[in-house]
Amino acid sequence: MSYQPEPDTGHTPPPLWVTTGTAFDGYKVVRQLGVVRGLMIRSRSVVGNLGAGLQQFVGGRQTVFMKMSDHARQEAYDLMIEHAAALGGNAIIAMRYDSNELAQGVSEILAYGTAVVIVPESQDTPAAQPPPA
Numbered sequence: 001m002s003y004q005p006e007p008d009t010g011h012t013p014p015p016l017w018v019t020t021g022t023a024f025d026g027y028k029v030v031r032q033l034g035v036v037r038g039l040m041i042r043s044r045s046v047v048g049n050l051g052a053g054l055q056q057f058v059g060g061r062q063t064v065f066m067k068m069s070d071h072a073r074q075e076a077y078d079l080m081i082e083h084a085a086a087l088g089g090n091a092i093i094a095m096r097y098d099s100n101e102l103a104q105g106v107s108e109i110l111a112y113g114t115a116v117v118i119v120p121e122s123q124d125t126p127a128a129q130p131p132p133a
Contacts, residue, residue: 016081017091018113024091026121033087033115038079042072043106069109073097076111089115 017024076097084092095113102108 016084016089017118018077018081018095019091019093020095022093024118027091027118028121029091029093029116030119031117033084033089033117035112036080036083036087036089036092036115037110037112038076038081038083040072040076040079040109041102041106042068042109069107072107072109073111076109080111080113084113084115087115089117091116091118 023029080092080095092113093116095111098110098112100108
């Protein structure tokens, strides 16, 4: 079954813990729910291209591209979290980003990891709520 929510959901994703590692100190994984991902495809606008072109001409930091990339990564991250929550997860382990240029000025940003249910090490059953933030 494939799951990919609409990119602009208009609400904050549920709280989940996310790590690039495979564990959280003091918690244990009691169930693995599978790979989750969030995918964003972004293209630069004419205005963005113009602003970026001017920055390239002058040199230095490319803030137009930095802001666009950061925004796309955040959207992909939020979609990944929503995917994990929809599967019943309260955490994501082994989280990664990947990106590719699909065409001139069109980028794909992918956030992915493994959705899991974690509980405090002293607890044997899955928690009804996500771990405290």
